[in-house]
Amino acid sequence: MKPVLLLLTLLTVTVATAQDITYAEKLGFPKGKKVIVLHVDDAGMSYEANRGTIRATEEGIATSTSVMMPCGWVPQFMTYLKQHPTLDAGVHLTLTSEWDNYRWSPLAGKPTVPGLHDEQGAFWHSVAQVVEHATPDEVEAEMRVQIARFRAFGIEPTHLDSHMGTLFEPKFIERYVKVGISERIPILFPGGHATLIKQVAKVEAAQQQMLVMIGQQLWKAGLPVFDDLDGTSYGWAPQNANVSDAELQKIKTDGFIDLFNRIKPGLTYIIMHCADTTPTFGQITSSGPTRRGDMLAMLDPRLKQYIQQQGIIVTTWRELADRRKAVK
DSSP, X not given: OOHHHHHHHHHHHHHHHHTSSOHHHHTTOOTTOEEEEEEEEEETSOHHHHHHHHIIIIISSOOEEEEOTTSTTHHHHHHHHHHOTTXXXXXXXXXXXXXXXXXXXXXXXTTTOGGGOOTTSSOOSSHHHHHHHOOHHHHHHHHHHHHHHHHHTTOOOSOEEEGGGGGGSTTTHHHHHHHHHHHTOOBOOBOSOXXXXXXXXXXXHXXXXXXXXXXXXXXXXXXXXXXXXXXXXXXXXXXXXTOOHHHHHHHHHHHHHHHHHHOOSEEEEEEEEOOOOOGGGGGTOTTHHHHHHHHHXXXXXXXXXXXXXXXXXXXXXHHHHHHHHHOO
16 A cells, blocks of 8 residues: 555544544533534624624523624623623634724734734735734734733633634644643634534545644643534525515524534534624625524524424533533
8 A cells, every 4th residue: 555545544544533432422412412502703893793692692592602802892792791701702813804994903013913914004804814924923922912801801711713714724723722722711623523614625634633633632631622613604695685684584594404404413613693783784894694694593483493302402612611621
């Protein structure tokens, strides 16, 4: 057998062995169960994002959120968190500023992180630009400042995750893991079977092995690890921008039901973006309909009933952290 083929075979065997027991089972959930966290990204981005997040978690079935600390509506949302201390809330580590008419800038300052500033003084628009211009040291410095700002409000983050997935880039992922372990804060990472990820992206054997190895590193450090994650609901935008709330809710709820049917047993992170949209929100982004739809789906009794009927377990970061502490 050629060396390359032998290596791929060994990687496949290693990955298959690692997936025999899901991280959900390691955390004490029943074997064969689908366990999910329903997570809302982008709290703090705008008034509408704050309202959508609050409605999705308070009135609906979402169980988690994370806050974009460089953004203008952070103080309002952090005040809400102080009044609702049991809500899962993490740091949505932000290294890009993707919109044209509404921008935000690095918290660490240009002398410390010059490679994270574009020509306007804001973060770069795209992940590719961050990879091109920023160093791992700059990225780590900015991550730590964003975590410090979160804590300055007197609240401890339940977890860390990555806006636009920038920290999953090979150039930065080591620092993402390092910060999570050193700060003793769980990080979003799919170190298990990654079934949904492989449905939307071509994952080669070496990449899969890297996911498994990092997952094992995080687990050994005492942090919970996910088997899989999905963020495709952002792309379930309706064709008609003037669709009614009832139609929008149906589109999104149907999408989530289809997604939950495709989930494999294990611990899966479901990413969504909720906004209680206003006309002003359209000046920020054209993503209003899909964000409003995510919020409406979380409020839909039909989705809650489906989850209950299917025996899907909905959990939180707090529960995952407690379960991980209990595992020897």
